[in-house]
Amino acid sequence: MAAQAQLTVPTDAELLQAQADLWRHSLYYMTSMAFQCAVKLGIPTTIHRLGGAASLPDLVTALSLPPAKLPYLRRIMRLLATSGVFATTDVDVYRLTPISFLLLDGVDLDGHPSQTSVVLAATSRHCVEAALGLTDWFRKDVAGSPFEDLHGVTLFDGSMAEAEPEIDAVFNEALAAHDNSGFLAVLRECGTLFQGLHSLTDCCGGDGTTARAIVEAFPQIKCTVLDLPRVIDTIPADGVVNYVAGDMFNLVPPAQAVLVKLVLHHWSDEDCVKILAQCKKAIPSREDGGKVIVIDIVVDSSSGPTHEAELLMDVGMMVLTNGRQRDESDWGEIFTKAGFTGYNLVKKLGARGVFEVYP
Numbered sequence: 001m002a003a004q005a006q007l008t009v010p011t012d013a014e015l016l017q018a019q020a021d022l023w024r025h026s027l028y029y030m031t032s033m034a035f036q037c038a039v040k041l042g043i044p045t046t047i048h049r050l051g052g053a054a055s056l057p058d059l060v061t062a063l064s065l066p067p068a069k070l071p072y073l074r075r076i077m078r079l080l081a082t083s084g085v086f087a088t089t090d091v092d093v094y095r096l097t098p099i100s101f102l103l104l105d106g107v108d109l110d111g112h113p114s115q116t117s118v119v120l121a122a123t124s125r126h127c128v129e130a131a132l133g134l135t136d137w138f139r140k141d142v143a144g145s146p147f148e149d150l151h152g153v154t155l156f157d158g159s160m161a162e163a164e165p166e167i168d169a170v171f172n173e174a175l176a177a178h179d180n181s182g183f184l185a186v187l188r189e190c191g192t193l194f195q196g197l198h199s200l201t202d203c204c205g206g207d208g209t210t211a212r213a214i215v216e217a218f219p220q221i222k223c224t225v226l227d228l229p230r231v232i233d234t235i236p237a238d239g240v241v242n243y244v245a246g247d248m249f250n251l252v253p254p255a256q257a258v259l260v261k262l263v264l265h266h267w268s269d270e271d272c273v274k275i276l277a278q279c280k281k282a283i284p285s286r287e288d289g290g291k292v293i294v295i296d297i298v299v300d301s302s303s304g305p306t307h308e309a310e311l312l313m314d315v316g317m318m319v320l321t322n323g324r325q326r327d328e329s330d331w332g333e334i335f336t337k338a339g340f341t342g343y344n345l346v347k348k349l350g351a352r353g354v355f356e357v358y359p
C-alpha cells in the first residue's frame with residue numbers, strides 16, 4: 001500500500017482565518033464593482049475639484065446624490081480606502097492616492113493619461129460575462145478565448161466594431177489609455193536606449209502617439225509607424241512620422257531599431273516568434289547598431305504587490321484574448337527562438353519590462 005502523507009488538520013484559529021480569506025476571495029468582485037461605481041460617479045475628479053480632500057457630505061452634495069445615500073457611500077468609500085483607491089485620515093474625509101490620481105478627467109499628469117476607460121472596459125458586462133464562462137470554456141475543445149467563445153467576436157481586430165460599435169469604442173479607448181500610459185517615464189528613465197539611433201520603426205504603433213513622443217525627445221530619429229490599413233488610413237499625415245500600412249507577419253519596415261511596445265502579450269508564443277523574426281529582418285546586425293526594443297509586462301514573483309496584478313493581467317489575457325503575460329525566462333526563450341543572440345532587461349518600470357534584444 002502506498003505510504004500516505006500525514007494529514008495535518010488545520011487548527012480552529014487557522015480555519016476561522018481561512019473562512020475570512022474565503023469571503024475575501026469570493027467577494028473580490030465587490031471591490032471591482034465598488035471601484036467601477038466610484039469611477040462612474042466621478043468621485044476621483046470630484047475630490048480633485050474640491051481641493052484634494054472631501055468629506056462625505058461634500059461628496060453627496062457635489063455629486064447630487066440623494067442625502068439618504070450618504071451611509072451607503074460611506075461603506076463604499078471605506079472599502080475603497082482599505083484597497084488603496086482613496087486615503088482617509090480624518091473620519092469620513094477622503095483624499096486622492098496615486099490610484100485615484102490616474103482616474104482624473106481633464107488633468108494632465110505628464111505622460112500618465114486618465115485610466116478611467118480601462119476601469120470601465122475591464123469591469124464591463126462583456127468582460128465579466130466572459131470570465132463567468134471560464135468553467136464551460138475549460139470543458140470545451142475550442143481554440144478561441146472565453147470572450148470570443150461567448151461573444152463571437154475578437155477584441156481589437158475590427159470584428160467587434162461591426163457587431164457592437166459602442167462597446168468596441170470603450171475597449172479601443174481603454175487600449176489607447178493603457179498603452180500610452182507611462183511611455184514618457186520610459187523615455188525619462190531609459191533614454192539611453194534611444195540615444196544615437198538614426199531610425200526606428202514602431203511596430204503596431206497605432207495612431208503614432210508613441211512615435212511622436214520619441215521624435216519630440218530625440219529629433220534626430222526618423223520614425224516609421226507600422227499598423228494595419230484600417231488604422232493607418234484614418235491618420236492624417238503630420239510631417240513628423242512616416243505611417244506605413246501593412247501586416248507585421250509579412251514585413252516590418254527597415255530601421256536601425258524596431259520598437260514593439262505592449263504588442264506581444266496579445267499574441268501566442270508561436271505568433272510572437274513570427275513577429276520578432278520579421279522585426280529581426282528589419283534591422284541591421286548588432287555591430288551596426290541593430291536592435292529590437294520590447295516593452296511588455298514581465299511577470300516577476302519578487303515584485304511584491306505588483307506580482308498579483310501581473311497574474312491578474314495574465315488571466316485577464318486568457319479570458320479576453322489568445323495572449324498571455326510572460327516571465328523573464330519565457331521572454332528569453334521567445335527571443336532565442338526568433339533568432340536573436342541575446343537580450344538585456346534594461347529596467348522594470350511598474351509591471352512593465354524594457355528589453356533591448358540583439359540580433
Ligand SMILES: C[S@@+](CC[C@H](N)C(=O)[O-])C[C@H]1O[C@@H](n2cnc3c(N)ncnc32)[C@H](O)[C@@H]1O
Pocket residue numbers: 175179180203204205206207210226227228231246247248249260261262263266
Ligand atoms: C495593443 S495595440 C499596440 C499598442 C501600441 N504599440 C502602443 O504601445 O500604443 C495593437 C495594435 O496592433 C495593430 N495590429 C494588429 N495586428 C497587426 C498586424 N498584423 N500588423 C500590424 N499591426 C497590427 C492593431 O491595429 C493595434 O493598433
